[in-house]
Amino acid sequence: MAKRTTPPKTTPAPCQPCGGTGNVSITVRVGRKRRTVGQQDGLCLNCFGTGTDPNA
Secondary structure, three states: OOOOOOOOOOOOOEOOOOOOOOEEEEEEEEOOOOEEEEEEEEEOOOOOOOOEOOOO
């Protein structure tokens, strides 16, 4: 009887833009001159918040 082997489990690669967190910093701008006032967290549009690279 042939011995059945299972394929090795691979961990998915982390997403490059967010570094695997699922969040990216987005600059907040206000006013007519579009002054930068700070940053806030936003959803990574590359992986949609999963943190894994969809192309790998």
